[in-house]
Amino acid sequence: DAGVIQSPRHEVTEMGQEVTLRCKPISGHDYLFWYRQTMMRGLELLIYFNNNVPIDDSGMPEDRFSAKMPNASFSTLKIQPSEPRDSAVYFCASSSGGARIGELFFGEGSRLTVL
């Protein structure tokens, strides 16, 4: 299995620009999570989906952030407009039930720098 695939791995952009981060979960996983990691705030859960439906978006910092999951194999996290304080590593993770219930499989992350 290829694991969770995130793109881009690195993104440098200027304040005010739109940023789109992409995630392909592990095939067959029905939960998808977006986390943000910073030194100051640690790992924050932004939003998670079940069967492509957003279940809890209470961690999304503000209206500039939006996430979609149009199908079981693709999700996006969009920031528009971006600000320097959005600089962080954004992780996507997927999960399923069965014997490995609750275990999250993380991608390698997308490191975002907003200048």
Next chain:
Amino acid sequence: AQSVAQPEDQVNVAEGNPLTVKCTYSVSGNPYLFWYVQYPNRGLQFLLKYITGDNLVKGSYGFEAEFNKSQTSFHLKKPSALVSDSALYFCAVRARGFKTIFGAGTRLFVKA
């Protein structure tokens, strides 16, 4: 609301010595508890979990963790540390639904 506390920012141990990384949690209902490890510039990797049953859980790379309901703790342990165990360790809790919350992380440094 659920929460996880890792009281130590960093743990230092000598290679070959036992190690403990502490974690306490707060959650309503029966928790699912997890430990993950993160190496530099990588995503988190699952180490072990407690859902129910035996309070001592064994996981990857020789790690184990002990669930203590009365103390609401889930400390990570290893009998003999390796230099290659040096990494960032996260405790996590899942309560209702699939919402998984992570602690702040503890950096483990194993000295040769």
